[in-house]
Amino acid sequence: MKTELTFAVLVDAENASHNEYIAMLKEVENHGVVAIKWVYADWTDSHQKAWIDILHETASSPKQQFHYGKDAADHALVMDAIEVINNNQRINAVCIVSSDGGFYSVAQRIREYGIHVMAIGKKNTPERFRKACHNFVFTDNLFEVTQNNNNDLDTLLLNAYDRCVERNDPVYLGDMGSMIKQIDSSFDPRSEGFQSLKKLIKSRSALFDIVQETNDRCFITLKSKNTTDKTSALSGKVRKWEPKKRFGFIKSKDGDFYFNARELQGSDRDIKEGITVTFNATNVSDARVKKDTESPSAFNVAIA
DSSP states (O other): OOOOOEEEEEEETTTSOGGGHHHHHHHHHTTSEEEEEEEEEOTTSGGGGGGHHHHHHTTOEEEEOOOOSTTHHHHHHHHHHHHHHHHOTTOOEEEEEOOOGGGHHHHHHHHHTTOEEEEEEOTTSOHHHHHHSSEEEEGGGGTSOOBOOOTTHHHHHHHHHHHHHTTOSSEEHHHHHHHHHHHOTTOOGGGBTOSSHHHHHHHTTTTEEEEEEOSSOEEEEEOOTTSSSOOEEEEEEEEEEETTTTEEEEEETTEEEEEEGGGBSSOGGGOOTTOEEEEEESOHHHHHHSOGGGOOBEEEEEEO
């Protein structure tokens, strides 16, 4: 049985907006229970007056820290974070609200304690902080679904799928979601224009098949070779090959196609970027009209 997360939410108010705070708390509540809400700033500073009403409305505790040197409030937050995970046995998760990359070290330290680390910040948050967290949420995604044309999206999805399929086939979508977060803690289907991972996977019908679905469970597998259009013989060049992850993409006059090492007719040691290959594919028409991040699958891939 999965352990429920009980959060301490620690907010760097000098780096976060009071206008976003309620949405931030709702986001944390989607992942567990919020037990502590501490907001750090120099509350004698007139610039922080806008926070007062929202602190009352959310029953959050203001933590006073005078500006004794640079980043005084940050240091107070860090010390409290370490203290709370050591002294409060209820807390098994911490959410840091800030875009300041300086929090990466405390996030990493908390993670080393076996505590779940979440953070909420802007898209310009340094990567070192994002990667130190189990789950990093962009503030942009709290209010609306945005469209991010990420050419590496399919690479991420397929990488996560391949890691999961080594344990179970078909793959449980919940396990795949956890694996994606292990690979990229800032992944969020809302960044790709979808409210859930299931809706995102369904949009990738050229890559995945839904083989079992109920209200609360969904299992997927790679697109079957024999379920759609008539197979066509094609040729193209390998434009991307990931030897460690054992998959790549083929660029042809008919569009781009994804292929897995299991579909190679020879050894994957002979596959290199730029070489010409022949292959079969279904949904050729999809490759001509879809974006790169929605490439249909190729199989029977052989060096020409």
